[in-house]
Amino acid sequence: RAHVETYGLRGGADWHGRDVQLEGDGMRFTAWHEGKVLAVVTTRLPGEHNASNALAALAASVRIGVPISNAVEAIGRFQGVSRRFEIRGQVRGVTLVDDYAHHPAKVRATLQAAQERFHPGRVLACYVPHTFSRTLSLMDAYADAFQGCRLVVLGPIEPARERHLAHTVSSQDLAKRIRGVDEVVVVDSARSAAYKLASVARPGDVIVCMSVRGFDDVVGKTLEVLERSPVA
Known part of the structure; x- marks a missing residue:
């Protein structure tokens, strides 16, 4: 034993x-x-x-x-591993963090860590839900996972092996349930997410991007947009 x-x-x-x-x-x-x-x-x-x-x-x-x-x-x-609260860069006083968080408990823990570390800066979150079944079954847990964020940007649900379940739930459904944040928006691409995040960010803020597959390198795209345009 x-x-x-x-x-x-x-x-x-x-x-x-x-x-x-x-x-x-x-x-x-x-x-x-x-x-x-x-x-x-x-x-x-x-x-x-x-x-x-x-x-x-x-x-x-x-x-x-x-x-x-x-x-x-x-x-x-120990300095950590790739995509586990990995700081990818800082542009114009805005810090970009990449994380693998893929369910409500991990999302909450990651965002709480960001709020503690970068206080009093604001936390802007970008999240891509993973699989339709998980998103649907954990909808109630997701509702409070983003509390305290200035902005939450949701990308399309990553289907993985579940494309046949696409009709069951959407990121729009999840957006309606999220509470305790100032603003929630749904986008259809990493480029759209990058522009939205950059338009809201200001010096001292941290942008935390969470996904399983990296959402088409949304972190890199956001860094590019921030480098080309002044923050708010």
Whole structure:
């Protein structure tokens, strides 16, 4: 039978992260194991979800025999992977972030990380829902996933293997359900999304683009538009 240990930031777990706070562009927390303090851990990645991931990495590393100090050092050096809160560039004071977030929980975590890291700048989101069945079944969860955004731009639903379900739900349906944001628009192309995002952005803002396939490099297109025209 496999040995099981739990981890979390809310207490009650074998591995517990406390005093979670922003540290520069990333996060800092104190790692506890079975009621004892082990180490103060920093990660270069923003958001509580990345602090939780760092705690999991620490637990796994220690369990396979990696010295705690080595594990903490490695976690602190890790700069992330492609399309996981990847900062693609900054133009005229506007930061562009690319992320793989593809369901409501990931969308919410990514946007909360952006709000924390770039406060008091505004968060503008571009999102491409993935598959018709997932969009339809998670519609209620999507409703609150974008709270606090100045703008949400929705692209067409990525059908993947579900083109036969195109009649069941659309991005327009999702737009009607989203709440807690200033503006929601639906576009039919990455180019249209780029122009809309650039027209609203101003210095200090962050644009977070989330999709499975990259939405025809909407991040790159938005950077191009921003470079050619002044921000608001």
